[in-house]
Amino acid sequence: MDESADGLSSTGGGRTSAQSFKVVLLGEGCVGKTSLVLRYTEDKFNDKHVSTLQASFVKKKLNLNGRRINLSIWDTAGQERFHALGPIYYRMSNGAILVYDITDEDSFQKVKNWIKELKKMLGSEICLVIAGNKIDLEKDRTVSVEDAENYASSVGAVHFHTSAKMNSGIEEIFLSLCRMMIEKADQQIADNLVTLNRSGSTRRRTIIIDDEDDVSSKEPSRWCCSS
């Protein structure tokens, strides 16, 4: 699965054309993932009259330092029973936003689990940001700011405090993630160039397709459609 992450960034590699990034939203159910997205894309909160039918898959176009970026934001089912499906969601994604509820210690624990998993599956290919949501409920806070920020820096993630209700920190978290992903994509392109020059161009272009025998032999893999 190590080869998976560079697929998207390299397709939008040209400076002039738009770059596409896939961002997954991970977090326990009811921490406000969907609200976060709705606030970012529609600037609405808990509104019954939102034009979109759904907030689980959203596209957003933005311009950052003169570079066009297409974000596709994938919401994931956060219930505990669907935890095992995570890898199917986040493979080939360029960034992940891990959301927890500052009033819910468990949700922060879940974020730690997600990050552990992501690091295991995708290594450092993926850009991580952690969002402590619902800061409008500051008085009920159970996750301390220090803990959260220390943890974030220990895993190389950026920590933000957000509130979808008050619309604070939302724009910043997406912008920051975009910058990180652009940086990573550029670095990958540079790395690819170096390896291309070193190992000859034909080698890098070889595509190896694993047959499914490998997959079925791997017991813990629950992927239904790995290639």
Place this chain on the structure above:
Amino acid sequence: MSRTGPAFILFHFRIRQLNWVNAKHLDCDIDKTNAQIIELVYKAILELLDMDSATAPQDKLACVVRCCRHIFGVLQGGNNGMKGPASADDFLPVLIFVVLKANPVRLKSNLHYVTRFCNATRLMSGEAGYYFTNLCCAVSFIENINAELLSMNTEEFEQYMNGTLVSDTWDSALIICEGMHQMFEQLALLADLKRRNIMIVDDALKLKNEMSNFKDNFMDQFAVLKEVYTVIDDCDETNKNTSVSIDDYDPICSSLSPWTMTPQVIQPAERTRTSSSCTDVDSWDIHSAETVSLHSLDACFNMPQENNEIAGSSSEPTINVQPQLDEIQEISIQGWQIPSIPCETGGKEITNSKMNTQ
């Protein structure tokens, strides 16, 4: 396919075994009392079942997208749209429910097919890709379903799996849906075949009409041509038999005095005599048929006497036709031709008569 076939069949059986799982087990928010919502659930199921009959990977993907759109309709609460936009938390359980109730044939096979043959980038970034990923998740969830995942105790789960406990009518109705769908699919197939058959019959009729039209046209044109040629033939015939007609067409002849006409009355008798004498010659047919135009030249220089006779007779039409076509002032051309005609055929008489008319 054959290698992985049994796995796909196992999946199909697994879903059949799980037919008792209902919306409540999965915590999905489906309003069973709303006819509109039930209709949407059925539509989603049908779209998912249609996936197998689609051939191209993008068509299969389109089925998944349509299925998921219906599910979002369900989550919105029908057309009323009372609820806000649906999140993945709500969406996935309903999708799992739909997959369980649809139990599409070769679903896993189809998923593998799409994964391998669709553009990987599109599959991983677009909206269709998102829905497809969710479907993969649903399949993965179903494969690993257990008591804990359905938040029930193991005993109850086992009982359901053994068939000791049974599901309610709404779920049975959904099971029937599968059979209904197959029926509809075959009806659609038959309708399509019928449509194609009608098309073929129509085309055949069209072709038949075209053929008869062509035949009619051809016959018409043929008739016209035939008429034209018979006129020419008739002209030749009449000219051959009765050379009198030459001067009948001549406008000047009518203005001439009856005295000048008298020599011409003799001509028919003479002409018939010459033509009948010509037919006695064996080689008449060949020469007249093949080299009519050349006769006048050949005959002048190196033809034997008998051929000269033929040349004379065969060049008759030229003489006869010319006055018809040309005006009388071109008599000089006629005069130029006249010397090539042997004397005894009566050509001299013509010249004389012409000279007289002049």
